[in-house]
Amino acid sequence: MISTGSIRTVVGIIGNVISFGLFLSPMPTFLTIVKKRAVEDFSPIPYLATLLNCMMWVVYGVPFVHPNSVLVLTINGIGFFVEALYIAIFFIFAPRRLRLKIFGILVAELLFVGVVLGGVLGGAHTHDKRTQIVGILCVIFGTAMYASPLSVMKMVIETKSVEYMPFYLSLVSFLNGICWTTYSLLRFDLYILIPNGLGALLAAAQLLLYGMYYRTTPPKGGLKQNLELPQIVPTNAPEFLSSVTIER
Known part of the structure; x- marks a missing residue:
């Protein structure tokens, strides 16, 4: 019989693959920046926020904070380097x-x-205490990130158009949230469950809105504004923040 631990490992590996794809989704934006040699009206804030989120989950996943979290550590380590590359391009x-x-x-x-790392090493002398401190911070940052798609969803309802809420991005975000929620339930981890469960619910709401307003969406170019695509990433595989940048 296959053990729960083995199933959890497989789910985590699938989550790593999906999350990596989400990390790469802004690549067209940065190819445009490099081609034009200008950042124009694109904002670096989503990538800076995602970088911080990745760093916090790396701290959470290291063995002396929360043992047996290799898959959380690997994907957030990858995310850290991807986001660092994006920010370097912005900086240039x-x-x-x-x-x-x-x-x-x-x-x-x-x-x-x-400060967080020094604090948990110096002031918290058990794995449970370190996990609690870092986990609460990760939940706070992750929840804040998952609230960001609300602005895009509001725009969809107001314009009755899903032009700037791509279906496949919402679908992959939903699958990613479900994957990491399942991972957290197989060996119960409240700190991974809360942000990813919330992320799955919000992504599901986006898919529902897509189904409601797909037919009322005007043809491409029907709106005058040109917006950067929203970015959505679950916290422990993180993510992307949603952002809407208006080019004039």
């Missing part, structure tokens, strides 16, 4: 004022993660 092609803003946020994030 951004104007000086935006570079200073990016640098300031990066320093603040690194200091914050350093």
